Amino acid sequence: MTEKVIETMMLTKNYGDFTAVNKLNMDVMEGEIFGFLGPNGAGKTTTILMLMGLSVPSSGTAVVGGYDIIEQSREVRQVASILPEYSSLYGELTAFQNLNYIGELNDIDKSTREDKIEELLKIVDMTEWRDAKLESFSRGMKQRIGIASALIKEPKVLFLDEPTIGLDPVGTREIRELIIQLNRKQGLTVVMTSHLLNEVQMTCSRVGIINSGNLVMTDTLANLSNDVNGLGERRVEFKLSEIPKNLAKNLEGIDGVKSVTVEADRLFVSGTPESDYHVSKSIVDHGAVILIMRSKEYSLEEIFMKYYEEEN
Numbered sequence: 001m002t003e004k005v006i007e008t009m010m011l012t013k014n015y016g017d018f019t020a021v022n023k024l025n026m027d028v029m030e031g032e033i034f035g036f037l038g039p040n041g042a043g044k045t046t047t048i049l050m051l052m053g054l055s056v057p058s059s060g061t062a063v064v065g066g067y068d069i070i071e072q073s074r075e076v077r078q079v080a081s082i083l084p085e086y087s088s089l090y091g092e093l094t095a096f097q098n099l100n101y102i103g104e105l106n107d108i109d110k111s112t113r114e115d116k117i118e119e120l121l122k123i124v125d126m127t128e129w130r131d132a133k134l135e136s137f138s139r140g141m142k143q144r145i146g147i148a149s150a151l152i153k154e155p156k157v158l159f160l161d162e163p164t165i166g167l168d169p170v171g172t173r174e175i176r177e178l179i180i181q182l183n184r185k186q187g188l189t190v191v192m193t194s195h196l197l198n199e200v201q202m203t204c205s206r207v208g209i210i211n212s213g214n215l216v217m218t219d220t221l222a223n224l225s226n227d228v229n230g231l232g233e234r235r236v237e238f239k240l241s242e243i244p245k246n247l248a249k250n251l252e253g254i255d256g257v258k259s260v261t262v263e264a265d266r267l268f269v270s271g272t273p274e275s276d277y278h279v280s281k282s283i284v285d286h287g288a289v290i291l292i293m294r295s296k297e298y299s300l301e302e303i304f305m306k307y308y309e310e311e312n
Contacts, residue, residue, distance in 0.1 A: 002029045002030050002031065003029070003030050004027045004028070004029060004030070004063075005028055005029065005030040005064070005065055005156060005157055005189045006026075006027060006028035006051065006062065006063070006064050006065075006157065006189075006191070007026075007027045007028075007062060007063050008024045008025055008026045008027070008047075008051075008060070008061075008062040009025060009060055009061055009062065009063075010023045010024070010025060010059065010060035010061075011023070011024040011025075011026075011047070011050060011057055011060040011061065011062050012024070012057055012058050012059045012060045013043075013046050013047075013050060013055065013057055013058050013213075014058040019213050020043050020046040020213050021043040021046050021047050021050070021057075021210075021213045022043075022212075022213040022214050023060065023214075024043075024047060024060070024210075024213075024215050025215065026208055026215055026218060027218075028157075028189060028191055029189075029206075030156075030187075030189055031183070031187050031188075031189055032183075032189060032190075032205050032206060033179065033180070033183050033189075033190045033192065033203055033204045033205055034189075034190070034191045034192070034204060034205070034206055034207070034208065035192060035193075035194065035200040035203070035204035035206070035207035035208070036048075036191055036192065036193045036207070036208050036210065037193070037194070037197070037200060037207055037208065037209050037210070037304060038193075038209060038210040038211055039211065041212075042210045042211050042212065042213070043210050043212070043213040044161075044193040044210060045085070045161055045193070047210070048082065048159045048161060048191070048193070050062065050069060051064050051069060051076075051080070051159065051191075052064075052069075052076065052077060052080055052082050052159060053069050053070075053072075053073030053074070053076040053077055054077075054082075056070065057069070057070065064076045064079070064080050064157060065079035065080055065156045065157055066079075067079065078153065079155055079156045079157065080155050080156065080157040080158070080159065081150035081151065081153060081155040081157070081158050081159070082150065082158075082159040082160075082161070083143075083146045083147055083149075083150045083158070083159070083160050083161065083163060084161050085161045085162040085165060089134055089142065089145060089146060089149065090134065091133065091134045091135030092133060092134075092135060093133065093134060094130065094131050094132060094133055094134070095121065095126055095129055095130050095131070095132060095134060095137075095145050096117060096121070096130045096131060098134060098145060098149065099117045099120065099121070099145070099148055099149055099152060100113060100114070100117060102149045102152050103116065103117065103152050106152060106153045108152065108153070113152075116152055117148075117152070118130075120148040120151055120152060121148065123148070123151070123182075124144040124145070124147055124148045124178060125144065125178075126141065126144050126145060126148070129141065138171065139166050139167055139171065140167050140168070140170070140171030140172075140174060140175065143163060143164075143167065143171070143175055144174075144175070144178065147160075147163075147175075147178065147182075151182070155188070156188075156189060157188075157189045157190075157191065158182070158188055158189070158190050158191070159191050159192075160179070160190060160191070160192040160193070161192075161193050162193055162194055162195065163175055163179065163192055163194070164176065164194065164196055164199055165194075165195070165196075172196070172199065176199055176202060176203055179192070179203060180203060192204070197301045197304055198301075201221060204221070205220065205221075206218065206219065206220050206221075207219070207220075207221065207224070209304060221303070224303045234270070234271075234272075234273065234295055235268055235269070235270045235295070236268070236269050236270075236271075236276060236279070236293065236294070236295055237266060237267070237268055237292065237293070237294050237295075238266065238267040238268075238269065238279075238283065238290055238292065238293050239265055239266055239267075239290075239291045239292035239293075240265060240266075240267060240283065240288040240289065240290060240291060241288055241289035241291060242265075242287075242288050243262055243265065243267065243288070244286040244287055244288055246286075247267075247282070247283065247286045247288070248260045248261075248262050248267070250282060250286070251267075251269060251279055251282055251283075254271075254275055254278045254279060254282065255275065255278070256271045256272035256274055256275030256278075257269060257270070257271040257275050257279065258270045258271050259271075267283075280293065
């Protein structure tokens with residue numbers, strides 16, 4: 001049975017009169033890639049810093065990897081790692097030297113440290129550049145070394161704050177594939193923030209949306225897509241050989257059908273799943289041939305904007 005690896009309880013952070021995170025109740029399950037979404041200033045980074053034990057909540061608390069973030073913050077940092085939006089690695093040091101320094105900071109003995117570094121360089125596909133200085137690397141290469149540095153203490157949870165920001169399409173794809181590989185092969189739990197909603201949609205199994213410090217919702221992308229038009233309602237696209245006269249009007253009279261829209265040779269029917277059979281039968285009865293029938297799938301951007309606009 002999958003267990004919660006992160007659980008927040010009324011987690012709150014105030015800066016004077018400003019509430020950055022407000023009574024956050026959220027959980028992340030072991031072994032999932034969780035997308036944490038929201039506009040700039042929504043509270044994403046503040047939440048991650050608290051979950052890492054690097055910032056003390058004003059009230060409430062959370063458990064990460066079985067440890068309380070307030071009472072056991074040191075233990076939290078032993079089981080969780082973070083790759084911040086802008087890595088703090090050293091450009092004048094080589095890839096190996098950077099990782100070796102991080103290993104020393106984590107009290108990993110020399111022989112174990114060196115073996116681990118070689119293994120990590122292989123995992124992030126950077127062995128060829130182990131002795132090259134970081135200042136000569138592209139941003140994508142630096143991100144790979146940053147991820148390796150976060151993995152050196154073998155964490156249970158990895159927080160990634162905007163991991164693909166500033167990368168070109170190739171670098172973005174490579175980092176995305178690396179994150180998925182770490183999750184699938186090592187069972188690593190990943191929590192990532194990102195403004196690139198398309199990347200989140202291709203990477204994450206579940207998402208949470210935060211706005212102005214308040215958690216708007218958490219759910220799977222499939223469930224969120226189903227909810228965009230309302231519970232139990234969806235939009236189906238039909239491509240027909242022709243649009244017979246009065247077809248749209250007749251379809252509107254079918255139980256469960258909410259609306260019918262005609263666009264060129266396409267028919268869009270919003271309604272309940274139970275109405276699909278009757279809609280299809282009516283189309284055929286009118287003498288048209290159904291060339292394509294498919295349910296409308298909503299992008300994460302459409303989902304995000306719906307909940308963001310409702311919250312505002």
